[in-house]
Amino acid sequence: MLFTELLKIAWQSLIANKFRTILTMLGIIIGVSAVIAMVSVGMGVRKNVTDSISRLGSNMLVVMSGSSNRGGVRGGAGSVTTLTYDDAMAIKDKIKNVAYVSPTAQTSSQVVYGHENWSTTVTGVIPEYVAIQSLSMQSGIFFTEHDVEVRNRVAVIGTTVATNLFDTVNPVGKKIRIGNAPYTVIGLLKSKGQSGGGQDQDDVVLIPLTTAQERLLGITHVRSINVQVADADKMDEVQANIEKLLRQRHRIRAGTDDDFNVRNLTSLMETMTETTTMITLLLGSIAGISLVVGGIGIMNIMMVSVTERTREIGIRKAIGATYNSIMLQFLIESTMISILGGIIGIIFGVGLAQAISKFGNFTTVISSLSIVASFGFSLFVGIFFGMLPARKAARLDPIDALRYE
Numbered sequence: 001m002l003f004t005e006l007l008k009i010a011w012q013s014l015i016a017n018k019f020r021t022i023l024t025m026l027g028i029i030i031g032v033s034a035v036i037a038m039v040s041v042g043m044g045v046r047k048n049v050t051d052s053i054s055r056l057g058s059n060m061l062v063v064m065s066g067s068s069n070r071g072g073v074r075g076g077a078g079s080v081t082t083l084t085y086d087d088a089m090a091i092k093d094k095i096k097n098v099a100y101v102s103p104t105a106q107t108s109s110q111v112v113y114g115h116e117n118w119s120t121t122v123t124g125v126i127p128e129y130v131a132i133q134s135l136s137m138q139s140g141i142f143f144t145e146h147d148v149e150v151r152n153r154v155a156v157i158g159t160t161v162a163t164n165l166f167d168t169v170n171p172v173g174k175k176i177r178i179g180n181a182p183y184t185v186i187g188l189l190k191s192k193g194q195s196g197g198g199q200d201q202d203d204v205v206l207i208p209l210t211t212a213q214e215r216l217l218g219i220t221h222v223r224s225i226n227v228q229v230a231d232a233d234k235m236d237e238v239q240a241n242i243e244k245l246l247r248q249r250h251r252i253r254a255g256t257d258d259d260f261n262v263r264n265l266t267s268l269m270e271t272m273t274e275t276t277t278m279i280t281l282l283l284g285s286i287a288g289i290s291l292v293v294g295g296i297g298i299m300n301i302m303m304v305s306v307t308e309r310t311r312e313i314g315i316r317k318a319i320g321a322t323y324n325s326i327m328l329q330f331l332i333e334s335t336m337i338s339i340l341g342g343i344i345g346i347i348f349g350v351g352l353a354q355a356i357s358k359f360g361n362f363t364t365v366i367s368s369l370s371i372v373a374s375f376g377f378s379l380f381v382g383i384f385f386g387m388l389p390a391r392k393a394a395r396l397d398p399i400d401a402l403r404y405e
Helices: 002-016 018-055 085-094 129-133 145-149 159-166 209-217 232-249 265-308 310-318 323-359 368-394 398-403
Strands: 060-065 098-113 116-125 137-140 154-157 175-178 181-189 204-208 224-229 260-264
Touching: 002 018, 002 323, 018 265, 018 323, 018 368, 060 232, 085 098, 085 224, 085 232, 098 129, 098 159, 098 209, 116 159, 116 209, 129 224, 145 209, 154 159, 154 175, 159 181, 159 204, 181 204, 204 209, 224 232, 232 260, 265 310, 265 323, 265 368, 310 323, 310 398, 323 368
Parallel strands: 116 204, 154 181
Antiparallel strands: 060 224, 060 260, 098 116, 098 175, 098 224, 137 181, 154 204, 175 181
């Protein structure tokens, strides 16, 4: 019964000073909404990065040609041509726990259909590339091993290329020109969207590897070798075995640098996840500072309230109110401010996160954990910063309080 009465008194006190109560809650509202919005942005960044790396293929290793070092100037990865199709087949045949292997050869080229043309990336691959990259067909088929063996001029295109060359017309069966040579479009890939780096993954033309090497580029080497590992727990082991095998095949002496690089996308994903988690925590912490500021505001206003109600406190203590009941009354008031501010802050925070996602063309992930954590912290702030004013009120001498003007 006493607690119900204290709740009623606290509510009446807040209603009697509406404007002051709203200003006090504002710090909590801003703090809670900022935490939810910033954490949503941080988790959205992590999701974008994770999805982008996942689109490249699961359990994937990428073997790249090494870098040149001439005249003291070191070139970038791929500046020397050291990898071959036979290297890829050796990895597939001799390394355990390898599910799929696809060497690639890549170039930028102008693709022409009728009066339309489009500059895009043309990549030579083998059929296993589909499984490695988790590709799926929207229409038509992917080329076969036979197409690779006989160097057929066939192509599978992404949706961006299809839109720019064919508009709404189904491209399957149509003839396009790549490097002044005709190619038959036999398949259209389903859209994969943009990568985390903003690269359009649908702006691509895939052709048989041998066709790219001999008919388009006139080369015998490959640009990279994509390797999908059968078991995620074997990634490091497979990577070490690939490095050992290629050093043997390339006759690299001990103590000499490799002429290739092996990139572990699983390790990259773990690193990026750790980085984005730190960014999320940083954003949440910065936003959380406003909650602390809001708590200081609560303490300030409650101290003013104690001063204004000194005579009321004296009267209540004179008629028998205990230390605990006076303290509980003011704690309830500060807690009610935090609860109301927290609820309104959650509504604003979720709305802000959704607005960023809708109008800012940016993915946000609203986490229930961030909502619960920010609300719980706001409640703690209300209790913690309400404690000092409540103790001050409860320790007032009733005689001095009654004399207060």
